[in-house]
Amino acid sequence: MVEKKTRGSIVCTTSVASVIAGTVVPHGYTASKHALVGLIRSAAGDLGKHGIRVNGGYKIKMEASELEEIFSEAANLKGIVLKARHVAEAALFLASDDSAYVSGHNLLVDGGFSVIKN
Incomplete structure (x- = not known):
């Protein structure tokens, strides 16, 4: 994009582990996701x-059933269950001109899960 002088948007995928720590996943996984947020901000x-x-x-x-179980506590907070389309719509927003003034951000689409678990 730089060589071709093309303006645009890069959307990286992270994980809830990019903002919270836990014992469910290996420490290296959590560390790598935290590092990815640093890379996003630096880039x-x-x-x-x-x-x-x-x-x-x-x-x-x-799978949808796993998501429902994992996010059930967050769903109680917001009254909805996370669906793949919620994440897809957020990614489309970040890639679109509607977010022209958003950069270096890690958008959490988790219904408050990261707040509850943090």
């Missing part, structure tokens, strides 16, 4: 002068 600072925005948000790689 945003470096690439911003080229008109390139860099943001993050997290991906879903679980």
Whole structure:
């Protein structure tokens, strides 16, 4: 994008482990996700002068039933259960011109899960 002088948006996928620590996943996994947020912020600072925005948000790689169980506590907070489309819509927002002034951000689409667990 820099070589071609193309403005745009890079959306990285992270995990809830990028903002909270826990004992459910290995420490190296949590550390790598925290590091990814640092990389997103550094890249945003470096690439911003080229008109390139860099943001993050997290991906879903679980079955719907697993998600429902994991996010049930958050669902009680917000009254909804996380669906893949919620994450997809957030990623589309970050990639679109609607977020033209957003860069270096890790968008949490978790219904408050990271707040409850933190």
